[in-house]
Amino acid sequence: MDAIFNPKRRTFLKVGAATGGGLVIGFYLPGAAGVAEAATGPTKLNAFVKIGADGKVTFVTGTSEMGQGAHNALAMMIAEELEVDFKNVRIEQGGIDPAFANPRYIGFRAVGGFQATGGSSSVRNVGVRVRYAGAAARFMLISAGAEKMKELRSECVAENGYVVHKPSGRKVSYGALANDAARQVAPDDPVLKQPSEFKIIGKATPRHDTPPKVTGKALYGLDVKRPGMLIATVAKCPVFGGKVKSFSADRALKVKGVKKVVQISSGVAVVADGFWAAKKGRDALEITWDEGPVAKVSSPGMYQSWAALAKGPTAAERLKTGDVATALATAAKRVESVYEVPFLAHVCMEPMNATAHFKGDSVEIWAPTQAQSWNAHWVSQLTGVPTSAITVHTTYLGGGFGRRLESDYVLDAVETSRAAGNVPVKVVWTREDDLQHDFYRPASHNVFEAALGADGMPTAWRHRIVGTSILQYFKTFGHFLRKDGMDPTSAQGAGDYFPYDIPNVLVDYVNNNPGVPSGFWRSVGNTQNGFLLESFVDELAHAAGKDPYQYRRQLFSKPHAARLRAVLDLVAEKAGWGKPLPAGVHRGIAAHFAYGSYCAQVAEVSVARDGKVKVHRVVAAIDPGWIVNPATVERQIEGAIFYGLTAALYGDITIKNGRVEQSNFDNYKILRMDEMPKVEVHILQGKGEQGGIGEPGVNPVAPAVTNAIFAATGKRIRKLPIKPEMLRT
Amino acid sequence: MATSLTLNVNGKSRLISVDDPDTPLLWVLRENLGLTGTKYSCGIAQCGACMVHVNGEPALSCITQVSQVAGKKITTIEGLSRDGGHPLQKAWIAEEVSQCGYCQPGQIMSAAALLAKNKNPSDAEIEQAMARHICTCGTYNRIRKAIHAAAAMTRKGA
Numbered sequence A: 001m002d003a004i005f006n007p008k009r010r011t012f013l014k015v016g017a018a019t020g021g022g023l024v025i026g027f028y029l030p031g032a033a034g035v036a037e038a039a040t041g042p043t044k045l046n047a048f049v050k051i052g053a054d055g056k057v058t059f060v061t062g063t064s065e066m067g068q069g070a071h072n073a074l075a076m077m078i079a080e081e082l083e084v085d086f087k088n089v090r091i092e093q094g095g096i097d098p099a100f101a102n103p104r105y106i107g108f109r110a111v112g113g114f115q116a117t118g119g120s121s122s123v124r125n126v127g128v129r130v131r132y133a134g135a136a137a138r139f140m141l142i143s144a145g146a147e148k149m150k151e152l153r154s155e156c157v158a159e160n161g162y163v164v165h166k167p168s169g170r171k172v173s174y175g176a177l178a179n180d181a182a183r184q185v186a187p188d189d190p191v192l193k194q195p196s197e198f199k200i201i202g203k204a205t206p207r208h209d210t211p212p213k214v215t216g217k218a219l220y221g222l223d224v225k226r227p228g229m230l231i232a233t234v235a236k237c238p239v240f241g242g243k244v245k246s247f248s249a250d251r252a253l254k255v256k257g258v259k260k261v262v263q264i265s266s267g268v269a270v271v272a273d274g275f276w277a278a279k280k281g282r283d284a285l286e287i288t289w290d291e292g293p294v295a296k297v298s299s300p301g302m303y304q305s306w307a308a309l310a311k312g313p314t315a316a317e318r319l320k321t322g323d324v325a326t327a328l329a330t331a332a333k334r335v336e337s338v339y340e341v342p343f344l345a346h347v348c349m350e351p352m353n354a355t356a357h358f359k360g361d362s363v364e365i366w367a368p369t370q371a372q373s374w375n376a377h378w379v380s381q382l383t384g385v386p387t388s389a390i391t392v393h394t395t396y397l398g399g400g401f402g403r404r405l406e407s408d409y410v411l412d413a414v415e416t417s418r419a420a421g422n423v424p425v426k427v428v429w430t431r432e433d434d435l436q437h438d439f440y441r442p443a444s445h446n447v448f449e450a451a452l453g454a455d456g457m458p459t460a461w462r463h464r465i466v467g468t469s470i471l472q473y474f475k476t477f478g479h480f481l482r483k484d485g486m487d488p489t490s491a492q493g494a495g496d497y498f499p500y501d502i503p504n505v506l507v508d509y510v511n512n513n514p515g516v517p518s519g520f521w522r523s524v525g526n527t528q529n530g531f532l533l534e535s536f537v538d539e540l541a542h543a544a545g546k547d548p549y550q551y552r553r554q555l556f557s558k559p560h561a562a563r564l565r566a567v568l569d570l571v572a573e574k575a576g577w578g579k580p581l582p583a584g585v586h587r588g589i590a591a592h593f594a595y596g597s598y599c600a601q602v603a604e605v606s607v608a609r610d611g612k613v614k615v616h617r618v619v620a621a622i623d624p625g626w627i628v629n630p631a632t633v634e635r636q637i638e639g640a641i642f643y644g645l646t647a648a649l650y651g652d653i654t655i656k657n658g659r660v661e662q663s664n665f666d667n668y669k670i671l672r673m674d675e676m677p678k679v680e681v682h683i684l685q686g687k688g689e690q691g692g693i694g695e696p697g698v699n700p701v702a703p704a705v706t707n708a709i710f711a712a713t714g715k716r717i718r719k720l721p722i723k724p725e726m727l728r729t
Numbered sequence B: 001m002a003t004s005l006t007l008n009v010n011g012k013s014r015l016i017s018v019d020d021p022d023t024p025l026l027w028v029l030r031e032n033l034g035l036t037g038t039k040y041s042c043g044i045a046q047c048g049a050c051m052v053h054v055n056g057e058p059a060l061s062c063i064t065q066v067s068q069v070a071g072k073k074i075t076t077i078e079g080l081s082r083d084g085g086h087p088l089q090k091a092w093i094a095e096e097v098s099q100c101g102y103c104q105p106g107q108i109m110s111a112a113a114l115l116a117k118n119k120n121p122s123d124a125e126i127e128q129a130m131a132r133h134i135c136t137c138g139t140y141n142r143i144r145k146a147i148h149a150a151a152a153m154t155r156k157g158a
């Protein structure tokens, strides 16, 4: 249960009559910005659910749909509690409203009620509120139905869009009751259905958004069209942090179709009547940049300085138990390794873009965004327009992966609209802009040391992480950066949850970023740390001469790792661990906990003589607790495996003189169909808290593959991405 | 001087005017004709998001200059079927291929060109026909399955 919303206090639940008749149920958060509007009257209520006098059910959501299936899952939850046929529920993307604040970000209300989609939180955090809204509506409909039929309320039930008087079988439709229900008092404590009563939740349910997505009708940010809208591209300094020193727009303005050239904080915007003119105009700009200090930064030097820092005396502690120094000094056997992971780009298929209309005292935005509230907050900071006068219309997102939690692309559009004379402007980033001005998954240098006892099991584990910090860049959460430099996201999955039963542990972190923007990348710190932990533990198993599966099994012996051990066992069984494989094919195993879910994977891999790696099959087992839509869970895990595998095989953003060296899909490779392994997903619904689905599947794949590579070749991959030259024989 | 051209798009003749005859077909479809089902993602023939048919052959509209296709038959995702009833669209829905969905119109256009020639493609033939496409949501296995399903539907005369 989240801290702010308490279903027992009905002040959070707002009931009203819908314009045009019917019942509306929504929420508001006392104390958050915008409450006044939410509370002024039923017609202004930003609803979770509307039931029309015609019986139509509309589910309004503030959650962004980026492919993860959250819209559908939440609508299933509301249909379940409401007792209506899921097919009759219409999903509507809501605007920006405190009612849509995501309970996951409740701790961050200092900067406004946070409506954002991230952290694999839609179902497990937002879903609870949605269910209460549905349950409240059901309660009021039953009351209204009992009154209408003049029967005892206790003899009436909700069934498939009707209130039914059980003894007589008489029934009234929701549509006929919607107006009366709106006059009922919201229940103090709406009772949620028990899992045993679920008819929709837990069943594979087709997604509402598939049909528009196969006909080209689905509307993404790039498809937004407004009357009088102009298109802009922005020339940004290729060096991070660089600024415009001077520029000439003369040649750009000669390009037919170019209307204006304006300077904004992030560079020079060329505003035209179409993309092609805007791009040609941008190519024609003559800009002198003040490149700033980051121009001296290149990848090799960065990793060298991190190697030096890793040996230094100071670091911020993340996890400390026992006495690592003594255990290492007195160990029967010691294992030491150094690992490096690179920066990674997000590569949403739809490049960053946003449409904005700055109107002086208000701002209207259309964007494929994961972070409506943060967008509004930063737009307000930029323009001085209060957040209550900023509207954000969310389109479908052509991928998100954490990239669209940032606000930079929205600010580009708002600033350009203002500078171009308060006209609606769509700012389009090219793929090159998108790859070279990302907030990259942090890179890091890692030093591991472990001590093994006589039985081969570890008695000490030391892990030092040196690398870039997300929170240093993500200003909205900046206050979570500890004074000693500890960024909890950098050690996420390395120290916050430590699965292994080892008596002496020290995990610490040195924050060092020479200026490469770092950001949230599907699964965040877990993406690098899942690889690191599950690789090094594989090394320990090998040093101990033990089977990697059994070795982990033994290490996952504490109660908090019980569910991780269960998915490990399941994946080993389903993958046929220990059973023979075709010649040349080898297995690797890995398991990791993230965002409340436990995931284990086995990869089957072969390595050709030229070092080329082929991943034939990945078997995954996941325990997210109870689930809403198994079809979505399967597809999210498949997608996560693709995402993690692309990164492991190809993902590498490198910096030269402060610039990203990669520019487009020709030199930032993405896995294609012929390289995609077979994927098998097994779902375990363990007891305990519900976990997320979008992110946890990303983490185990890289170590499962590199551990399989070790099994195949005896070569340990300690630096990602995996390159054929590392494996050539 | 703007250039006027007549394009044949989805069976209709459309008069358009562009400042630059080198403008990629992609932007003309999206901006001049409002056919936004054809997507931009890389602009350099690397991802397939912009795939359309020109005279029945798959063509990447991001590198096709509009002046080159005047008078040719252009088909976009909007013109693939009247009501989303192409076997591939049906199979895509049944298999629930799409995640974010952004790459899918392009994927479907390549798949349609394949099925028009080959009613029973093998995995290898599908992979070859789809090699120009990227899906960063990782839906490839579902796409392959949906193409097989659509091929089966077509063979049965659906």
Ligand code: FES
Pocket: B039, B040, B041, B042, B043, B044, B045, B046, B047, B048, B049, B050, B051, B060, B061, B062, B063
């Ligand atoms: S946009 Fe044409 S191939 Fe990528």
Ligand code: FES
Pocket: A067, A349, A398, A399, B098, B099, B100, B101, B102, B103, B104, B134, B135, B136, B137, B138, B139
């Ligand atoms: S479905 Fe998202 S890119 Fe393919």
